[in-house]
């Protein structure tokens with residue numbers, strides 16, 4: 001009986017402590033000025049890359065003027081492996097990739113997305129949302145934050161520190177930590193629909209940076225995401241270079257859903 005009493009007391013002493021430590025981070029993914037880590041393509045932590053293209057949906061050169069046609073620079077295979085070649089997504093375009101190895105939520109950053117940012121008085125960056133899936137059909141978007149409140153014109157640069165969890169904000173690659181999805185309380189992660197220890201598929205979606213326009217993109221907190229707009233050229237939009245895997249289960253990733261299934265869920 002003595003043991004029971006002690007356990008009982010300990011239980012009730014522990015409950016408030018557990019709630020206090022879990023709730024603040026869980027209940028709100030707030031903007032505290034956090035920034036991602038920047039990586040080189042030769043970083044020794046990279047153990048695998050994107051190994052296959054599930055599909056792509058390229059966007060217009062200017063979503064408000066479809067007569068200009070679609071972005072057309074590069075081919076989808078340019079983003080596989082460690083190739084430095086690029087594939088341009090166009091306004092709001094996307095590409096869905098099968099990883100070489102199953103991605104898991106290990107210590108710190110778990111994967112890296114490389115874009116072709118370049119520097120003059122800041123970084124010229126075209127941003128992309130990043131989404132992950134363990135079954136190839138349900139995707140969870142990493143909680144993105146944008147602190148820039150002014151519209152960058154077609155060739156305007158930005159400060160990398162104004163963005164969080166948006167691919168393309170650095171000259172090098174942007175590191176992502178899957179545990180942010182837990183901190184943000186993403187419903188598909190909480191329900192188990194997306195298993196952060198078995199990620200096979202990754203999708204990059206171009207940010208439409210038209211902050212006052214009808215089709216502008218918003219961040220996790222509902223704020224407009226500012227990236228250059230309009231950019232009416234064949235290389236419009238996020239120019240994806242490569243995806244590097246850091247933390248993996250060691251298993252080879254296999255495709256669980258067809259591109260038609262993915263499209264029907266995305267459109």
Ligand SMILES: [Ca+2]
Pocket residue numbers: 104105106107108109110177178179
């Ligand atoms: Ca992690």
Ligand SMILES: [Ca+2]
Pocket residue numbers: 090091092126127206207208209227228237238
């Ligand atoms: Ca864009």
